[in-house]
Amino acid sequence: MNYQYLLFEQKDDALIITLNRPEALNAINTHLMKELNRFFNRDIENHRIKGIIIQGAGEKAFAAGADIKEFEGLSAAEAEIMSTYGQETYFAIEQCKIPVIAVIKGFALGGGCELAMACPLRVGGPKARFGQPEVNLGLPPGYGATQRLVQLIGRSKALEMLLTTDMVDVTEAHRLGLVNYIANENEELSLALKIVEKLATKSPIGIQKVIECVNAFSDKEKDGYYVEAAAFGVCAGTEDFKEGALAFVEKRKPIFNGK
Structure with missing residues (x-):
């Protein structure tokens, strides 16, 4: 650069x-x-x-x-x-x-x-x-x-x-x-x-969606609640969510891959 x-x-x-x-x-x-x-x-x-x-x-x-x-x-x-x-x-x-x-x-x-x-x-x-x-x-x-x-x-x-x-x-x-x-x-x-x-220990997808949802609060063209619900749905279908849920059950730290 x-x-x-x-x-x-x-x-x-x-x-x-x-x-x-x-x-x-x-x-x-x-x-x-x-x-x-x-x-x-x-x-x-x-x-x-x-x-x-x-x-x-x-x-x-x-x-x-x-x-x-x-x-x-x-x-x-x-x-x-x-x-x-x-x-x-x-x-x-x-x-x-x-x-x-x-x-x-x-x-x-x-x-x-x-x-x-x-x-x-x-x-x-x-x-x-x-x-x-x-x-x-x-x-x-x-x-x-x-x-x-x-x-x-x-x-x-x-x-x-x-x-x-x-x-x-x-x-x-x-x-x-x-x-x-x-x-x-x-x-x-x-x-x-x-x-x-x-x-760095958190899910990259989860972090990205949190930022997106919070920014929707000040965007007059977006319904923040709708953005949040949509983001929740997207993340629920990711490998990161599956890993996070499994790690919680197994009482260990999750290893996220951003997928």
């Missing part, structure tokens, strides 16, 4: 993706966004993995938002296209059949916070800070924060963060549900790897 702003490293069942713009606090410019889009919509098929971890290079930031320099001179139509493309990219991450875990050290602001929210699971270090400062520029968020933040922490608190632009630390983020796990300093990645290790 030929990528300029993303670094890749595989450790056992986990693929670690590093946003590699430390000199710009990993701000998400057009090129980095295109690389994320390309990977999650195409190149992901080249990997045999059970979990994906996204982290930022360096200790200061996961991603400090979009690259504001690229906003200069944008027409309304061009700005809408940029927003739509970013949303499509983050949808691909959110809907990925392989669970994606964000590892946040330092700042996750604007588009960086939105990227973290698109990941099904989030691990925060003690110095992690979250915020949506777009209204300070006279803009609403463009990559999904007005929707995902409401889903994660509720309408009232989401509006507070979006309107005041106040940041929250990792303790408050965890209390609100914006972060799933708090890790000790320098142990953020190792915790994420342990989570992938646990996920």
Whole structure:
């Protein structure tokens, strides 16, 4: 894979993706966004993995938002296209059949916070800070924060963060549900790897269908209950279900093959 702003490293069942713009606090410019889009919509098929971890290079930031320099001179139509493309990219991450875990050290602001929210699971270090400062520029968020933040922490608190632009630390983020796990300093990645290790013991088909069903909750064109029932039926006919049921009866750990 030929990528300029993303670094890749595989450790056992986990693929670690590093946003590699430390000199710009990993701000998400057009090129980095295109690389994320390309990977999650195409190149992901080249990997045999059970979990994906996204982290930022360096200790200061996961991603400090979009690259504001690229906003200069944008027409309304061009700005809408940029927003739509970013949303499509983050949808691909959110809907990925392989669970994606964000590892946040330092700042996750604007588009960086939105990227973290698109990941099904989030691990925060003690110095992690979250915020949506777009209204300070006279803009609403463009990559999904007005929707995902409401889903994660509720309408009232989401509006507070979006309107005041106040940041929250990792303790408050965890209390609100914006972060799933708090890790000790320098142990953020190792915790994420342990989570992938646990996920690797589960049925890949079951995990894929859980993600699909949960995403149906926020899809106005789908009936989440119907999606769940259909997924339940599909999984009931798989080899993984037969193995899981047999292992339960035999009181042993199941060995799933993803079929």
